[in-house]
Amino acid sequence: MKTADPELMRAINRLNVLDTIRRHGPISRVEISERTQLSTTTVSAITASLLDDGLILPRHEGDIRNEAARGRPRVMLELNPDAARVVGAKIAANRLVFVVTDFRGDVLSNLTLPIRIDRQPIGVIADLVEDGVRRCVVDAGLSLEDVDTVCLGLPGVIEHRTGHIRSSPIFRDTNVDFASEMTSRLNTPTIVESDAHAITLAHHWFGKARDLEDMVVISLEQTLGLGVLHDNQLFRGAGGLSHNLGDLVLGMGPRGIVRLSSQAGESEILGEQPVGGRFAEAIRLGRGMTHAQALIRAEDSGLINAAIRAGEAVGVAIANIVTLFAPPRVIIVGSSLALGEPFLDSLRNAFALAIPPSLKGVAELVFDDSTDNFWAQGAAAVALYELYESPWNTTGPAL
Amino acid sequence: MKTADPELMRAINRLNVLDTIRRHGPISRVEISERTQLSTTTVSAITASLLDDGLILPRHEGDIRNEAARGRPRVMLELNPDAARVVGAKIAANRLVFVVTDFRGDVLSNLTLPIRIDRQPIGVIADLVEDGVRRCVVDAGLSLEDVDTVCLGLPGVIEHRTGHIRSSPIFRDTNVDFASEMTSRLNTPTIVESDAHAITLAHHWFGKARDLEDMVVISLEQTLGLGVLHDNQLFRGAGGLSHNLGDLVLGMGPRGIVRLSSQAGESEILGEQPVGGRFAEAIRLGRGMTHAQALIRAEDSGLINAAIRAGEAVGVAIANIVTLFAPPRVIIVGSSLALGEPFLDSLRNAFALAIPPSLKGVAELVFDDSTDNFWAQGAAAVALYELYESPWNTTGPAL
DNA sequence: ATGATTTAATCCGCATAAGGGAAAAAATTG
DNA sequence: CAATTTTTTCCCTTATGCGGATTAAATCAT
Numbered sequence: 086m087k088t089a090d091p092e093l094m095r096a097i098n099r100l101n102v103l104d105t106i107r108r109h110g111p112i113s114r115v116e117i118s119e120r121t122q123l124s125t126t127t128v129s130a131i132t133a134s135l136l137d138d139g140l141i142l143p144r145h146e147g148d149i150r151n152e153a154a155r156g157r158p159r160v161m162l163e164l165n166p167d168a169a170r171v172v173g174a175k176i177a178a179n180r181l182v183f184v185v186t187d188f189r190g191d192v193l194s195n196l197t198l199p200i201r202i203d204r205q206p207i208g209v210i211a212d213l214v215e216d217g218v219r220r221c222v223v224d225a226g227l228s229l230e231d232v233d234t235v236c237l238g239l240p241g242v243i244e245h246r247t248g249h250i251r252s253s254p255i256f257r258d259t260n261v262d263f264a265s266e267m268t269s270r271l272n273t274p275t276i277v278e279s280d281a282h283a284i285t286l287a288h289h290w291f292g293k294a295r296d297l298e299d300m301v302v303i304s305l306e307q308t309l310g311l312g313v314l315h316d317n318q319l320f321r322g323a324g325g326l327s328h329n330l331g332d333l334v335l336g337m338g339p340r341g342i343v344r345l346s347s348q349a350g351e352s353e354i355l356g357e358q359p360v361g362g363r364f365a366e367a368i369r370l371g372r373g374m375t376h377a378q379a380l381i382r383a384e385d386s387g388l389i390n391a392a393i394r395a396g397e398a399v400g401v402a403i404a405n406i407v408t409l410f411a412p413p414r415v416i417i418v419g420s421s422l423a424l425g426e427p428f429l430d431s432l433r434n435a436f437a438l439a440i441p442p443s444l445k446g447v448a449e450l451v452f453d454d455s456t457d458n459f460w461a462q463g464a465a466a467v468a469l470y471e472l473y474e475s476p477w478n479t480t481g482p483a484l
Numbered sequence: 485m486k487t488a489d490p491e492l493m494r495a496i497n498r499l500n501v502l503d504t505i506r507r508h509g510p511i512s513r514v515e516i517s518e519r520t521q522l523s524t525t526t527v528s529a530i531t532a533s534l535l536d537d538g539l540i541l542p543r544h545e546g547d548i549r550n551e552a553a554r555g556r557p558r559v560m561l562e563l564n565p566d567a568a569r570v571v572g573a574k575i576a577a578n579r580l581v582f583v584v585t586d587f588r589g590d591v592l593s594n595l596t597l598p599i600r601i602d603r604q605p606i607g608v609i610a611d612l613v614e615d616g617v618r619r620c621v622v623d624a625g626l627s628l629e630d631v632d633t634v635c636l637g638l639p640g641v642i643e644h645r646t647g648h649i650r651s652s653p654i655f656r657d658t659n660v661d662f663a664s665e666m667t668s669r670l671n672t673p674t675i676v677e678s679d680a681h682a683i684t685l686a687h688h689w690f691g692k693a694r695d696l697e698d699m700v701v702i703s704l705e706q707t708l709g710l711g712v713l714h715d716n717q718l719f720r721g722a723g724g725l726s727h728n729l730g731d732l733v734l735g736m737g738p739r740g741i742v743r744l745s746s747q748a749g750e751s752e753i754l755g756e757q758p759v760g761g762r763f764a765e766a767i768r769l770g771r772g773m774t775h776a777q778a779l780i781r782a783e784d785s786g787l788i789n790a791a792i793r794a795g796e797a798v799g800v801a802i803a804n805i806v807t808l809f810a811p812p813r814v815i816i817v818g819s820s821l822a823l824g825e826p827f828l829d830s831l832r833n834a835f836a837l838a839i840p841p842s843l844k845g846v847a848e849l850v851f852d853d854s855t856d857n858f859w860a861q862g863a864a865a866v867a868l869y870e871l872y873e874s875p876w877n878t879t880g881p882a883l
Numbered sequence: 884a885t886g887a888t889t890t891a892a893t894c895c896g897c898a899t900a901a902g903g904g905a906a907a908a909a910a911t912t913g
Numbered sequence: 914c915a916a917t918t919t920t921t922t923c924c925c926t927t928a929t930g931c932g933g934a935t936t937a938a939a940t941c942a943t
Contacts, residue, residue: 089496090930091899097488098901114920124902129921157910157919242842252842259842299722311808315722322810323698323714332807332840334800336735336742342800342838343735401733401741408731409710409808411721439741441731443641443651443658489901490928497929514891523931528892555890556938 098123102131103140103473106162107189108295111144113159132162140168140188164189169233169472170225172218173465175280175457176239178203178255178307181213182457183221185232186465188472190290194225195458203255207266210255215270235275236468237267238283238460240308246325248277254308278467279327280460281310282319286470287463288416289314293451301412301448303330303403305419307351313410333402348398351421392428395421400435407448408441416451423454497522501530502539502872505561506588507694510543512558531561539567539587563588568632568871569624571617572864574679574856575638577602577654577706580612581856582620584631585864587871589689593624594857602654606665609654614669634674635867636666637682637859639707645724647676653707677866678726679703679859681718684711685869686862687815692850700811700847702729702802704818706750712809732801747797750820752790791827794820799834806847807840815850822853 101121106112109120118128135141144161166187175182181198198217202210214237222229241253248264250256267275285302288294294302298317304310309331313320322328331346403415421428429452436450500520505511508519517527534540543560565586574581580597597616601609613636621628640652647663649655666674684701687693693701697716703709708730712719721727730745746752802814820827828851835849 089493089500091493091901091928092930094488094490094493094900094929101488115918125920126903126922127901130901133921157908157917159919315719320714322808323812324810326810328808329840329842332843333804334838337796337800337834344840397736401736405732405804409721409727409805411723411725413722435736439733441728441743443728444731491901493900493929512891524892525894525932526930528894529930532893554888554940556892556940558891 098127099131099135100473102128103135103164106135106141107164107473111161111163113161115159117162136162138168139165141165166191169469170227170231171465171468171472172221172232172235173283173461173463173468174214174218174235174237175283175460175464176202176210176214176237176255177280177457178240180457181217182461183217184458184461184465185221185225185227186462186469188469190462190466190469192458192462193227194221195461196221196224197457204257207256207258207261207263211263211266211270214267218271229271229273232273233472234468235267235271235273236283236464237263237275237277238280238464238467239277240280240306240310241327242329243277243279243282243327244325245276245278245282245321245327248275250277251326276468276471278464279310279312280304280306280308280464281312281330282321282327283463283467284418284455284460285312285314285319285463286466287455287459288418288453289317290466291462292455292459293416293453294414297414299410299412300414300416301406301410302416302418303399303406305349305351305399305417305421307420309345309349309399309402311406313412315410330402330406333405335398335401345398345402349395349402349421389427392424393431395424396428396431396433397435400432400437401439403432403450404436404439404441407444411444411447413447414449414451416453418453418455422452497526498530498534499872501527502534502563505534505540506563506872510560510562512560514558516561535561537567538564540564565590568868569626569630570864570867570871571620571631571634572682572860572862572867573613573617573634573636574682574859574863575601575609575613575636575654576679576856577639579856580616581860582616583857583860583864584620584624584626585861585868587868589861589865589868591857591861592626593620594860595620595623596856603656606655606657606660606662610662610665610669613666617670628670628672631672632871633867634666634670634672635682635863635870636662636674636676637679637863637866638676639679639705639709640726641728642676642678642681642726643724644675644677644681644720644726647674649676650725675867675870677863678709678711679705679707679863680709680711680729681720681726682862682866683817683854683859684713684718684862685865686854686858687817687852688713688716689865690861691854691858692815692852693813696813698809698811699813699815700805700809701815701817702798702805704748704750704798704816704820706819708744708748708798708801710805712811714809729801729805732804734797734800744797744801748794748801748820752794788826791823792830794823795827795830795832796834799831799836800838802831802849803835803838803840806843810843810846812846813848813850815852817852817854821851 102117105117105120114125114128114132118125141162142165144163166189168188171186173184173186179201181200184195185193187193196217202213218235219229222232239253239255242251244251248262250261250263252259264275264277281302281304284304288302294300300314302312311328311330331344331350333345334342335345335348336343407415433450501516504516504519513527513531514524517524540561541564543562565588567587570585572583572585578600580599583594584592586592595616601612617634618628621631638652638654641650643650647661649660649662651658663674663676680701680703683703687701693699699713701711710727710729730743730749732744733741734744734747735742806814832849
């Protein structure tokens with residue numbers, strides 16, 4: 086356990102204040118004091134230090150609180166966007182998406198590379214990622230030296246703490262030390278995180294879970310991922326492992342173990358389509374879901390059935406997750422949502438059927454079809470989160 | 485978030501030292517200093533305060549460290565057993581088990597009441613529990629005034645934070661505020677906890693997970709429960725809810741949803757036996773598993789098949805839990821272990837089959853057939869854990 | 884036996900933190 | 914200019930932890 090000393094104390098309160106400023110936009114000192122329960126004296130001291138470090142900025146204009154504006158107007162404080170720059174990336178089998186954000190998480194530039202990197206050698210993937218990061222940084226009018234941290238979000242089982250990729254559908258090898266590889270290539274601290282964790286933090290910071298301290302995100306992409314927010318923190322398994330929902334076993338069929346991924350994985354849903362023709366080509370190019378959408382609108386019965394089966398499987402899996410974590414909200418994201426009503430309806434029905442009676446009504450299902458940029462922004466948020474904590478170390482004695 | 489002030493700092497370090505003393509038996513101040521990374525000065529100050537509060541005791545005898553005994557001998561410190569008394573209880577459908585322990589968690593007296601309380605009105609159950617607590621306390625040569633806290637461990641979905649029982653197989657009603665009820669009856673602070681959480685803490689403190697900070701306990705009794713230790717802490721779902729493993733869905737059979745409880749619940753395994761005769765009577769009296777053991781030894785094919793099916797279902801469920809939490813050790817406890825090799829073998833096989841390849845070897849399965857007393861001791865440990873934290877408030881300025 | 888050596892525990896002073904209270908400074912309205 | 918409200922600034926108290934010096938308690942060597 087880490088030992089508690091005055092420095093830790095200060096770090097905690099500092100983080101607390103900084104996070105309050107991040108969450109509640111431009112905010113005055115008095116209000117910070119109310120929200121954090123810290124005395125105005127302390128808040129004043131901490132904010133002075135944050136201002137001094139250039140992490141926040143004062144804003145004299147925005148003092149328009151309820152007309153009754155007597156007395157000295159409050160000085161609003163907000164994050165200094167220029168305090169840091171980070172790069173967030175979503176690495177998927179058939180596309181690379183990058184964003185550069187400022188300290189607030191606002192996107193400065195973004196770049197999407199619709200290329201299939203799936204099954205390429207590691208060196209090639211690393212090349213492409215490196216290139217994408219560099220391009221996106223230039224697009225933002227910056228140089229790599231201006232970037233503090235890079236965070237790569239990708240599917241699979243990721244060991245965040247060590248930066249190792251235990252297994253991922255986009256790598257042939259297992260246990261790749263991708264964080265070190267990219268850190269040395271970019272000459273910038275680079276961390277690796279599960280894409281599901283990235284989108285989870287994205288929803289906590291910018292999306293549909295800003296008001297919650299507990300929730301769950303189910304990501305339905307090529308890989309089926311899970312992110313759990315517990316007490317405002319990402320819950321990482323023992324050893325910092327990310328979860329892989331697709332590995333969950335749904336039952337023992339006549340042909341042995343049936344895993345969720347075999348019922349609801351993107352390729353499994355699409356793979357049931359007759360081979361050949363434009364559809365196979367589309368799948369190969371990673372446009373499968375777009376075409377699937379069209380086919381479903383055209384009432385293609387084969388695909389609709391596959392979507393219904395997948396929805397059922399996912400619905401049951403979500404019920405199991407809710408049984409274990411009892412979150413007030415479950416946010417479902419990912420490309421498979423494009424399958425539309427047949428999929429969503431069967432998911433909802435299966436969930437309603439599978440949720441234990443005693444937990445009925447505990448969790449609310451929310452569907453979210455955010456863009457790839459949002460995922461990348463989540464990865465950027467992961468990077469920012471680490472930066473937020475780093476002042477813990479650098480904080481010297483107050484001047 | 486709670487605000488960090490010197491008091492919190494002290495509380496953290498105090499708890500840290502106290503916990504170190506609890507875990508590492510009689511221990512000297514220097515060693516505490518090494519283990520906690522606190523300076524010897526600080527350790528000295530904190531231990532002085534703990535001694536002053538009577539929570540720990542010095543032991544001058546036990547200074548026999550490696551022969552090379554030069555210099556001033558170390559004074560060993562240990563928990564003061566008399567610092568507190570707690571009662572822990574395991575409440576099951578067909579038996580009530582109580583223990584009284586001292587501050588160290590050592591059992592002073594225990595009492596088992598083999599009575600069926602299942603489906604009795606709440607008032608009757610409360611009566612019986614109250615009676616058991618009082619008896620056990622008297623057996624320990626104490627009076628209820630000497631008892632600091634009572635902790636009741638029972639199956640079902642328990643909301644530890646509020647003391648409500650959301651649902652339990654031993655209550656007809658749902659959402660019972662049992663903690664308040666018993667607190668006013670006993671006139672002693674009483675808390676309620678899932679029995680699975682109790683046995684989890686028991687293993688962490690006294691049992692087969694003393695060396696781990698992450699692990700999982702699967703409890704197979706009438707109800708199938710789960711306890712997760714994460715970072716040395718009990719992981720409670722959002723809102724402090726306990727998990728109910730039996731509600732997990734294993735698949736969608738032809739007859740609808742198939743839950744784990746319907747495959748591996750105690751009554752479901754035994755229930756497949758032909759009705760009538762001595763066996764039914766045994767089940768009614770809660771001796772089902774004992775008889776089942778005999779039948780299995782006699783190679784009763786019906787029961788063996790039921791055991792195998794149950795083992796498979798549990799094995800798959802455990803694999804799913806490991807997929808989510810990636811614990812280094814899974815401890816499996818509960819009366820169903822009495823089913824013996826047919827059950828255990830099929831469990832192990834199903835687990836091996838269902839565990840995803842990337843997690844193979846991550847988790848070790850350990851079977852533990854500890855007595856009911858151990859469960860009750862775990863409940864006592866839950867009570868003690870709360871006491872450990874309470875000095876946070878009562879701790880005044882160091883004198 | 885007696886002093887030297889070694890290790891443990893404590894004491895003292897210093898650094899930091901937070902908090903409260905009060906007063907001063909700042910900015911705005913009436 | 915007076916009134917009002919926010920923010921900063923002192924000053925003082927309480928609390929922690931740490932480092933270095935000091936005391937304490939035992940063994941070893943002569």
